[in-house]
Amino acid sequence: MTSTEAHPVAPDDYHVLDLFAGPGGLDVAAHFLGVESLGLEWDQSACETRYAAGLPTFHADVSAFREERFHEIPETINVLAGGPPCQTYSVAGSGTGRKDLDRVKGFIDLIVAGKPDDEIDAELERLSPDDRRTGLVLEPLRWLIKSINVRGPESIKAIVLEQVPAVEPVWHAYADVLEGGGLPHGVTYSVQVGTLRTEEYGVPQTRKRAVLIARLVGSGGVELPKPTHHRFTRKNADESESDATLPMEIGAEGDDAKKAYRTMGEALAASRTGNFTLVSNYGQGGDPKKRGRRTAAQPAFTVTGKASRNVLLPDGDETRRSNLTIPEAGILQTFPANYPWSGGDKSQQVGNAVPPLFGMHVINAALGLGRETMPETLPLWTSASSEETKRLRDLGCGDESRCPGKPS
Structure with missing residues (x-):
C-alpha cells in the first residue's frame, strides 16, 4: 500500500487550473470529488456553457494569458490540468508522425534549456499555420515552468493531462522532463503515462485517451487508475464494424470484482x-457508407464533434430513425442529464469534452484522494442563476476587450 493510499489527501487541499477547459468535463469531475477548479477557454460557445453551469472561467487564449495575465491566477492554484488540442497532427508511427514528434521534442528541449519565451514564440510563428498549433501541446510545460519560477518549486503539486492515443509519445517526452530533474530548481515529479479505455471506468462509450498524471516528489507515489468495469471487445473486428453480438470480455483470474461495461440502453x-x-x-476506413452499428446492449461508439449525426433506430426499424440529441450525447459522455449546454455548436462541445466520470477516476488517482468507489451515473446538476451566469461572464470576459477572436 502506498503512502497516499494510507493517508488520503483532503480534496480541499487542491485547486485545479484547467488550461483547455472546454464545456467543463474535468471541472464537473472535480466538482463531484469536492475539488475546486478554474478554467481557461478561448471558445465563446464553450464558455457560455460553463457560465450557465456556474463554472468559474477566464475566456482567454492560454498562451496570451500565461504571458500577460499570469498574475490573475489565484495563488491557491496548485494543480495543472488539460487536454491541449492536437487535431492538426499525429505523432504515431513514422513519416509525418515521426517528424511531428521530433519537432515537439525539440521545442521541449529548448523550453527546458531556458530559451526565452519570445524566442520560442518566434520559432513557433515560423512554422506553417497548421503546425503552429504544435505550440498548444507545449503550454502545460510552459505554465509549469512559469509557476515554479514565479511562485516557487512546490507551487504545482500535481498534473493531469489527457488527449487522443496518438499523443502518448508526447506525454512520455513530458515524463522524461518531469522525472529527470530538467525543471527549474531541480523540481521532480512521480509520473505515470498510459492509454486508457473509458468503458473500463463506467463510461457507456468506447473511447481511448492518452493520460499523464504526475505528483510532486515527496507527496507520495502515483499510479494510473485501476479499471472498475470490463472491457468491450470484439474478435478480429474494427471498432466501427457492425456486430450485434459482441461479447463482454471474460475477466482474467482475480477480475471478478469488475462490473459489466455500461450500455447505451442503461444510460439512455x-x-x-x-x-x-x-x-x-x-464510417469505417473513412468510407461514409460503412457506418458501424451497435445495439442498446452495448456501449456507444466514441462520441465525436458530430455526435448529433448519430442515428437511432427503434428495434432496428429504418423507417423510425431519429438523431441522437445533445442531452443524450452528453449522457453518453457521463455529463449529468440536465447539464446546461449553451452557446453554438453544442455537438462539437460535447464531442471535445472529457467524460466527467472518467475524469473523476483520473483526478482521484493523480491527487491521491483515496476515493474507492465512483457513481454509475452522476447526479443532476445545479445550474447557475441568470445573475450568477452574468457575474461569471463578466469575470470571464469583462467588457470583451480581453476576449480572443475567432480562430483563423
Whole structure:
C-alpha cells in the first residue's frame, strides 16, 4: 500500500487550473470529488456553457494569458490540468508522425534549456499555420515552468493531462522532463503515462485517451487508475464494424470484482425505451457508407464533434430513425442529464469534452484522494442563476476587450 493510499489527501487541499477547459468535463469531475477548479477557454460557445453551469472561467487564449495575465491566477492554484488540442497532427508511427514528434521534442528541449519565451514564440510563428498549433501541446510545460519560477518549486503539486492515443509519445517526452530533474530548481515529479479505455471506468462509450498524471516528489507515489468495469471487445473486428453480438470480455483470474461495461440502453433509459440500434456518424476506413452499428446492449461508439449525426433506430426499424440529441450525447459522455449546454455548436462541445466520470477516476488517482468507489451515473446538476451566469461572464470576459477572436 502506498503512502497516499494510507493517508488520503483532503480534496480541499487542491485547486485545479484547467488550461483547455472546454464545456467543463474535468471541472464537473472535480466538482463531484469536492475539488475546486478554474478554467481557461478561448471558445465563446464553450464558455457560455460553463457560465450557465456556474463554472468559474477566464475566456482567454492560454498562451496570451500565461504571458500577460499570469498574475490573475489565484495563488491557491496548485494543480495543472488539460487536454491541449492536437487535431492538426499525429505523432504515431513514422513519416509525418515521426517528424511531428521530433519537432515537439525539440521545442521541449529548448523550453527546458531556458530559451526565452519570445524566442520560442518566434520559432513557433515560423512554422506553417497548421503546425503552429504544435505550440498548444507545449503550454502545460510552459505554465509549469512559469509557476515554479514565479511562485516557487512546490507551487504545482500535481498534473493531469489527457488527449487522443496518438499523443502518448508526447506525454512520455513530458515524463522524461518531469522525472529527470530538467525543471527549474531541480523540481521532480512521480509520473505515470498510459492509454486508457473509458468503458473500463463506467463510461457507456468506447473511447481511448492518452493520460499523464504526475505528483510532486515527496507527496507520495502515483499510479494510473485501476479499471472498475470490463472491457468491450470484439474478435478480429474494427471498432466501427457492425456486430450485434459482441461479447463482454471474460475477466482474467482475480477480475471478478469488475462490473459489466455500461450500455447505451442503461444510460439512455429515461429517453429511449426498449431495444434500439445506434448507427455511427463516421464510417469505417473513412468510407461514409460503412457506418458501424451497435445495439442498446452495448456501449456507444466514441462520441465525436458530430455526435448529433448519430442515428437511432427503434428495434432496428429504418423507417423510425431519429438523431441522437445533445442531452443524450452528453449522457453518453457521463455529463449529468440536465447539464446546461449553451452557446453554438453544442455537438462539437460535447464531442471535445472529457467524460466527467472518467475524469473523476483520473483526478482521484493523480491527487491521491483515496476515493474507492465512483457513481454509475452522476447526479443532476445545479445550474447557475441568470445573475450568477452574468457575474461569471463578466469575470470571464469583462467588457470583451480581453476576449480572443475567432480562430483563423
